[in-house]
Amino acid sequence: MTQFGFYFDQARCIGCHTCAVACKDWNNVDAGSVNWMRVNEILKGKFPNLKMVYLSIACNHCSNPPCIKVCPANAIIKRESDGIVLVNQDACIGYEVCGAKCLKACPWDAPQFANLKKAKMEKCNLCYDRLEKGQQPICVEACPMYAIDVGPIEKLKEKYKYSNEAEGFLYNNRVDPSIIFKSKKIS
């Protein structure tokens, strides 16, 4: 099976949120609690000795997605062809009923719920529709810093010198997230 995943260049990210906004525009996600792509600021030190990096992160379409195992409605699937993890919203029983088990199981907060009682899970689908048309995901094409890449993870590993970890991101061997980094450690 081919596994698609992300490459993220943490040393380049300027925290501009263009990926996150382009994602909301493309996928029609309103402003609010739902963020398929999240841009986190990580600041360390005391004035004037400061270091700061950003971590832009969506869903890592893990090899062993913990969200799938905990979902009581079997609403989350992993595609055979490309390893993309998708949610079937018709099957999802919603935040209130199951207590967001998938979100609790995910080490990186990929499953997202709107601020509504009946909210169903939604998350990054790696723009599979764009990939199928030979286009890059919208975040990749949006990034003014060319800091994000998406493709078969093995190919990304050949293309880039990479690390499994980044500042603000801890690798989990058991889950095996499909993301690699050019990391910028600041500790």
Place this chain on the structure above:
Amino acid sequence: MNDLGEDEELNGIKIIKTGCCHDCGGRCVLRAHVKDGKIIRFETDNDEEPQLRACMRGRAYRQRVYSPERLQYPLRRIGQRGEGLFKRISWDEALDEVAKNLKEMKEQYGNSAILFVAGAGNQGMLHGPVPAGLMLNQFGGYTRMWGAPSYEGALFASMATYGTIMTGNAREDLLNTKLLIMWGWNPANTIWDPGTNLMLAKVKEKGIKVVVIDPIFTDSAAVFADQWIPIRPGTDTAMLLAMGYVIISEDLHNKEFISKYTIGFEKYKSYILGEGDGIPKTPEWAEKICLVPAEIISNLARDYASIKPAALVAGWGPARAAYGEIYSRAANILCVITGNIGLNGGYASGFMRAYYSRERVTSYKKKDNFIEKPKKPRPQDNPVDFEAPPRKDSLFKLMGGTNPANTRIHYNDYYNAILLGKKGGYPADLKMAYIVASNRLNQYGNINKGIKALKTLDFIVVQDQFMTPTAKFADIILPVNTFMERNDIAVPWLGSPYYIYLNKAIDSLYESKSDLEIARELSKKLGIDPGILNLEEDQILRILSSPRKDIKSYNKMKKDGYYKIKIDEPFVAFREQIEDPEHNPFPTLSGKIEIFSEHIAEKENPLMPPIPKYMTHEEHYDSPKAKKYPLQLITPHNKRRTHSSLQMVPWLKEIEHHAVWINITDASKRKIENGDMVDIFNDRGRIRIPAKVTERIMPGVICIYQGEWYKPNKKGIDIGGCANTLTQDGNSPGGAFPLNSNLVEVKLFSKNTVGVSK
């Protein structure tokens, strides 16, 4: 809908090639996906490199076009000015009323009583204030402003030093430098042309040392810098002079360059060494002023003078301050005495418009270093300005730069002009304002004085897309469409070789009209011939873009939505002047780089020294006022807006909550914790917003990002948190806007109201 640009048709979706064209550091490509006449999403440039990728401001544009807050119909004021009570009227009624007032003002007081506020909210060649300006020229003219808040200090310094605003090297050339100093320059947030940040990342990846000097630990400092040097606001000149002291006293200056290409070095040296005032401008002297350790100043000076080539990019922010033009002069001169001019990897700090054809299509010819005017006003000339002699403090003997007509009023000084008029020494008694694409009240210094001034006018018309704090003062509001609803051409903001053609993506929403349509219809009511405005948009755009000889194919530009100009090697400002000085003098009066400016000396204005001198002022940290208001307020640009445009966009609003940045030391002294609601105040006004208690700003300094909308409560406290409620009006003699020079105090108002990230 346009035939061109619809090169893809899928599921009834048309892709229209357009762009983003507000007054930011961008001008970027957008592709609007339009279905059933509605924009459903955007893509950006995915064609040939270099791509002109839009930032989040452009990507969020759908929420601006379809904002429920858009102005939909013409409105007439029914409440008090500023109250925001309006009544819907027809276009016919609205334009009749505007025309009637224009005619009455002209008849009763003359054209100079009409103040035309031509804002920067739209940066297309055709729309925004352009049509209204051409119309008002035909009507006999108007009083206009001079000065731009972003850059007037940098512009003046650039003209004074090099005689031109075309300074700096192309972005690509930064890869040739060995040391990059980013002084008060934060392109990670302000963009400075698409591609600049990517280039800076490559500079960093190449291992080139980058130093950032800024009171804030900016995103640029965090991402690009090897070293961040926090500096007290308004003291940049002192540090630059101290660097000059180290360079000269350690004999590191480039003597050959100085003797061959410059005049006035001895006078600069004499001041630096303290020969006149007895104060050598040593790093120890500067340390007390700037709070930068002397050793850091010395080391940076030595590095800058000895690592060759080195690029000092002096940003505009520190020049957006009292005597900002002097800071910018001091920076330019440091580039000069180290000989980092006209060569790859160097950088001539200044206005930094490396590639740009605006100056080459300047309307006046130069003769014997004086501007030769046409015999009578052309359609683009304002008759009120036309015969006017130059303003005393302007660099009127030089071609380019700011219009020096003395009929003009400085943009940050026109509240006084309205209130005092000719009796107060201003060139006109202003009676009405015609405001286009400008959130004037919000975006210039001293809002509370502005409110008093605007209330005294007989008539105000505002042409805008939203009910801005400025629009609330209008008698008549004319709703304008957005650049998604019309054709236009965007010129790159700074120095990049490209143009963007904005193909109309959708029809005008509601009853809104384009600025062009409004000027055409109003011209009829005024009984004047608006000239080219009667032509179709596309025909006018062909005429307006025709002087730009680098556009080889208008049709290709329109079809592709952009026109990228191939340049063989990165542009280097002043290469010709340095390589062949005999045939290529600098465009200054002396033909050389002017470390000492005779043209400035002629003014005999002690606040405008012909060589850069460090001066304090009454809103500086060491003034008596600082006892009452001990914190320095700076008001930079943030990452989620373009000035005050895009304020209403939810996707952008959620990215960074509006808050005052305050260092933990200053906060704890005042018992303020992160997220607490605080009052920030001085004699000019009071703001109430949450505090962001952070290490990212130096102690003694607070930051309120400019552009948030003014919103007074019943007591007049600005709970919107517009920085200009606290900033100064007025200007420095060279034109710098003192918007980063303000003393304030902060007090706790109420505990922990909202979540604010540290």
